[in-house]
Amino acid sequence: MDRRKFITGTIGGASLLAVSRFNNLYAWGQSNGDDKLPAILGGTKSHHDLWPDWPVWKSAYDEKVLKVLRSGVWSRAKVTAEFEQKWAQLIGTKRCLSVVNGTNALIASVAQFNIGPGDEVIVPPYTFIATIQAILMNGALPVFVDIDPKTFQIDPSKIEAKITSRTKAIIPVHILGIPADMTRIMAIAKKHNLIVIEDACQAHLAEVNGKRVGSIGDAGCFSFQTSKNMPIGEGGAITSDNETFMDQCFSYHNLGLPHGTQVGSVSGGGVRVGTKIRFTEYQAAIGLVQLTNLEKETETRWENARYLSEKIKGLSGISPATLYPETTKAVYHLYPLLYNKDQFKGLTRGQFLDSLRAEGIPCSSGYVPLHTQPFIKAAFESKLYQKVYDKKELDYADFIDKNQCPINDRICNEEAIWLTQNLFLGNKSSMDNIANAIEKIHSNADKIVRKLKK
Known part of the structure; x- marks a missing residue:
């Protein structure tokens, strides 16, 4: 799923529909009233309300x-x-x-x-x-x-x-x-x-x-x-x-x-x-109309993101992005988390995402590696590039070899988790719900792994 499709699919009421496809796989919708058990195992969802709509228009x-x-x-x-x-x-x-x-x-x-x-x-x-x-x-x-x-x-x-x-x-x-x-x-x-x-x-x-x-x-x-x-x-x-x-x-x-x-x-x-x-x-x-809301919304996202980061900072296996010391404000168009499955009893990133969605929290794995996508090879094969550059410069295999980005590959393929910016226009209670959902999954990761193996 690419970034825009994910974002579009998680706005407003659609955010709850994003988890509906898991109903046939897991029994999280049939709550037994246990708010400490992950919803994917039949516990109570962490977040029940609709997330803030996006975009917002003031009539x-x-x-x-x-x-x-x-x-x-x-x-x-x-x-x-x-x-x-x-x-x-x-x-x-x-x-x-x-x-x-x-x-x-x-x-x-x-x-x-x-x-x-x-x-x-x-x-x-x-x-x-x-x-x-x-x-x-x-x-x-x-x-x-x-x-x-x-x-x-x-x-x-x-x-x-x-x-x-x-x-x-x-x-x-x-x-x-x-x-x-x-x-x-x-x-x-x-x-x-x-x-x-x-x-x-x-x-x-x-x-x-x-x-x-x-x-x-x-x-x-x-x-x-x-x-x-x-x-x-x-x-x-x-x-x-x-x-x-x-x-x-x-x-x-x-x-x-x-x-x-x-x-x-x-x-x-x-x-x-x-x-x-x-x-x-x-x-x-x-x-000009949207500008009237931008600074206030930006401050809300900044405050909520810092609050959530503080809530989950002690949880092993998942961490928010680090900000450089000179950063005086991040605006979190997307709130990224780094996931380590080893600290979640081997629960894969995909399984963690499924579990988090079951809690009522829209989420995504984010970007796939970009530098190896075929559009670059297509550009190299175009008339412009063929006339300007010599064959060695347009050797695509050589280009890939020179542009290896192993850290990017690992983060794209294994570690990145995204939450969209509209989630951070909510209140502190909704941030608590996100933190609670992550903590429940972490505490019960071994149970989720066993269930998904059946």
Whole structure:
């Protein structure tokens, strides 16, 4: 199950339906009233209520969107500019450009830093496919650096070994809403004169030393897709203090027509190869409404996640992701746990997930390994790559060998567990229910293993 399907399937009332397929396998629905026995063994479920809906829409604000719809001005205009100004202010950058989605925010940023054929870009393997597609769409080569086993983030200690004369940029990904180690990454980038594009698509308002992600590197990229902590449906943004870069991005997103420092007149035609990935006014209107809730919701997730982490910290075999010391806020688009089956009497991760769902807690195993997926081989077989690179550079077996990420593989295949961000909009009682569910499974793991062997 991929990330978006899992998230969609765990929102609102659907979160309870996610466990219904286990009714025919296990008798957890037929409670014997024992609240210390796991539901999968017939005990009482830890959580009975519906989880918070997502996305959330406050009907009192409908008029702001209706005003835009009634105006007949639907293409990019003043409302979009207002949204961009407010997002830049919120992130802490001089400029913001809104685009159709986070994927195109990344593609545009890579393109306008003149990263392309012959260049290499360092990136973690634990990310959504869009991060890598942005590199391939510009004809560059992704170079994978394995992750820190405790944080889920790119491991800075392994970056310099992957830098070559062709390395042009690093794309740290603040995956799951947890900041990467930007202090060390920025130091490495400065030492080797590399561009840093922050993939903050899952990390709205996350902070490092009080500075929001998306304002630390040369540019930041955000997504406003429905599952995100800041949902519009679809949408994305680029943030930066670099005026020339932002003018180039504006030109690129608007058919290559000149803008700001990109000298020329619209009537004279395009000044660069561009595309058309402009935001609409009604997307911006929705975004302005959603901004009114973002900071409060972010604080709620942050408080609940820290509370849950504290509740389960003494439980062997399962632990929340470690935050880097400089992290002043993680925003938990997804709340990740590291699972060790040996500390659960040999209960496999899949069996643990089944048991947790039976308790009324939606959960997932998260990403599968990305760096070995066939879309990279397909890119290497394309005309562009065949013409630009020699055969040795496009030897896929050699590419796989050079980009081994064993820690990422282990976490993807054996250890990662995800809880979605909407669960953390609940109250402390619901966090207690999650902790109680995990503890019940841990205490009765041997019984669950025996039952599932029958």
